[in-house]
Amino acid sequence: MKRVTDSASGDLTMTQNEVLTPAMVPDVVVLRLPMYIRALTQLLESRSMVVSSHDLGTLLQMTPAQIRKDLSYFGRFGKQGKGYDVKFLRDELQQILGLDQNWPACLIGVGRLGEAIINYPGFVPEGFNVVAAFDSDASQIGRKLGGIEVISMDALTKTINEYNISIGIVAVPSVQAQPVIDELVLAGVRGILNYAPIAPVVPPDTVIRNIDPVLSLQSMTFYLMKKGVNPLIPG
Amino acid sequence: MKRVTDSASGDLTMTQNEVLTPAMVPDVVVLRLPMYIRALTQLLESRSMVVSSHDLGTLLQMTPAQIRKDLSYFGRFGKQGKGYDVKFLRDELQQILGLDQNWPACLIGVGRLGEAIINYPGFVPEGFNVVAAFDSDASQIGRKLGGIEVISMDALTKTINEYNISIGIVAVPSVQAQPVIDELVLAGVRGILNYAPIAPVVPPDTVIRNIDPVLSLQSMTFYLMKKGVNPLIPG
DNA sequence: CACTGTCTGTGACACGCTTCACAAACTTAC
DNA sequence: GTAAGTTTGTGAAGCGTGTCACAGACAGTG
Structure with a gap:
């Protein structure tokens, strides 16, 4: 699943990842996405801008590796050395699940x-x-x-x-x-x-x-x- | 899903299986036991005396092999060529889960x-x-x-x-x-x-x-x- | 009693998910 | 600019669970 890491975007904000979902996503992963969204929303309310897979893991009682692996099924949302932009990741996940709609x-x-x-x-x-x-x-x-x-x-x-x-x-x-x-x-x-x-x-x-x-x-x-x-x- | 049910004898009563539960039982199996109990209760209400893993499978949308494997973690409740005594199996499973108590x-x-x-x-x-x-x-x-x-x-x-x-x-x-x-x-x-x-x-x-x-x-x-x-x- | 058909219990295999471990990318400090 | 520290993304290994397939046990029949 190669994706273009568009360089030179100094900010954490990424370009639009097209979510084509190759239908190879395990069901268990889909079941966990809402939990991620919930945790991210919670972080957003406490004014956290960035979160690492490690911190998300302690919040949700999961291993960082699992979180990273799960997210990797849908795209590359994080940035090495820093972590994930909370708002950006939440919006992406919501869109993947169709939760940006009514x-x-x-x-x-x-x-x-x-x-x-x-x-x-x-x-x-x-x-x-x-x-x-x-x-x-x-x-x-x-x-x-x-x-x-x-x-x-x-x-x-x-x-x-x-x-x-x-x-x-x-x-x-x-x-x-x-x-x-x-x-x-x-x-x-x-x-x-x-x-x-x-x-x-x-x-x-x-x-x-x-x-x-x-x-x-x-x-x-x-x-x-x-x-x-x-x-x-x-x- | 129709089961032959009534046999002449009904002598399916088995010997007491000691339920020692070697702590090697997968969690997913324990999660499924209540479903088995529910299906067995339903069969009991429709006067079915005996059920095969195949019929239980169609009732619960599961493969017969999985049902047999699951049950094998706790004992040998069935009889070759016939199946499981509905009431006996239900009582055993209820006891395993502690559901014979309040x-x-x-x-x-x-x-x-x-x-x-x-x-x-x-x-x-x-x-x-x-x-x-x-x-x-x-x-x-x-x-x-x-x-x-x-x-x-x-x-x-x-x-x-x-x-x-x-x-x-x-x-x-x-x-x-x-x-x-x-x-x-x-x-x-x-x-x-x-x-x-x-x-x-x-x-x-x-x-x-x-x-x-x-x-x-x-x-x-x-x-x-x-x-x-x-x-x-x-x- | 023998013979045919049925169904369980289970070792072995297969598959899918989790965890590991590391290169690459980025940050921070000086 | 360089070096040290941090964190992602991901092949590969590890592990747990589902499935397969068959020996053995029992029922039914004549």
């Missing part, structure tokens, strides 16, 4: 969980906007929630096309989750954030991410037991 | 998110009970929530010892998350489920799991863009 999303299921999701203030500043909310329960239709109105599942495809929605957030009970996911895929949604405790089946060109606290807890207990931590024996 | 947990932060967590009906059937809820906001103290009373952070250590709590669920704003986690660790909690969008620092003998929907979405967009899915350009 992603409209829809929510399916406005129960207790769905309500918490739609009111969660953490999505909007990152460029994710829930612009529509659906529910199969007729008594929920028409209810206002976080500034938007709950509408019927019948209007799913129409609404998704209208708002150009490419991300669906699934917050329905387990039994309805797979059917809802199928509907979303059929309607053209290619990214799904699933909160239901199931192992969903999606076509290969669809990206799915599962949020499953119970799974996290259930693998945690294995290590707790090994460490001699004892739970409460029932009885 | 794990008391505490919640820190009873905002919108904390409220949704404490009312989430999915924890209790899996053996996780939120037995105490804390908040630093004085106006929240004393409020009843999901059957339990919100108490002050001052009572953290005392309460954790009293109820023998080994798991802490952190649902506080980002800036307070690390301090709260430090407090939990100091109080003796060795397992932490963190909902705050940060990269927490914990001692090596502490198990931490992060629930971070924003990170999931931010890596999703990379693939959506590659597939030519276009978000809404702001403007």
Whole structure:
């Protein structure tokens, strides 16, 4: 992956790296990019202009080598002897992930969980906007929630096309989750954030991410037991 | 995915495998065990008595070889020519993870998110009970929530010892998350489920799991863009 | 009982990711 | 300007995990 190091640019600011992403980027690397962005944003807020892979590593509990290797998949963002320009690197990574744009999303299921999701203030500043909310329960239709109105599942495809929605957030009970996911895929949604405790089946060109606290807890207990931590024996 | 199920005898009962766990089990394998348990429970509900690694694989979108290899780290649970006794295997895996016991947990932060967590009906059937809820906001103290009373952070250590709590669920704003986690660790909690969008620092003998929907979405967009899915350009 | 078909458990191999180590590039100090 | 110190980018080695392939065990059939 040779890239032109344009010389004589005395500043850390680099020329536009075209991000062509040769599709050879490991998935794990892509999963880590958002963490880098978050750390860089944090550094930016504390007025840091430049950061080394070493310092980023201590901040994120990773080895400097891994950070450098990860970034090298996308370009040459740093400068020897100095490090990375914080703002520049963050902007580059955001562009690589498409986070410099606004992603409209829809929510399916406005129960207790769905309500918490739609009111969660953490999505909007990152460029994710829930612009529509659906529910199969007729008594929920028409209810206002976080500034938007709950509408019927019948209007799913129409609404998704209208708002150009490419991300669906699934917050329905387990039994309805797979059917809802199928509907979303059929309607053209290619990214799904699933909160239901199931192992969903999606076509290969669809990206799915599962949020499953119970799974996290259930693998945690294995290590707790090994460490001699004892739970409460029932009885 | 259909399994032959009923055999005449049902004499698949196996000898007691001592589970000594030689600490050589890869972490990824432990992370998958809960998924196996969930699938087995599902099979049990649909009256399946026996399942092969092949059928489990199609159910979970995994290769049969991986399932067999994973299980082989803990013992020999299957029978050649037949498969695995569903109930037996599930019970064994639950015991390995310590899920045959009851794990008391505490919640820190009873905002919108904390409220949704404490009312989430999915924890209790899996053996996780939120037995105490804390908040630093004085106006929240004393409020009843999901059957339990919100108490002050001052009572953290005392309460954790009293109820023998080994798991802490952190649902506080980002800036307070690390301090709260430090407090939990100091109080003796060795397992932490963190909902705050940060990269927490914990001692090596502490198990931490992060629930971070924003990170999931931010890596999703990379693939959506590659597939030519276009978000809404702001403007 | 023998013979055919099925499925597990596992050593060996293959692959992908992490870590290492170093040349090259840049900074700082004098 | 020179020398010493710092940090990146990256081939190559190392390591952990997934996959393969097959011997062995069991079921089913007649």
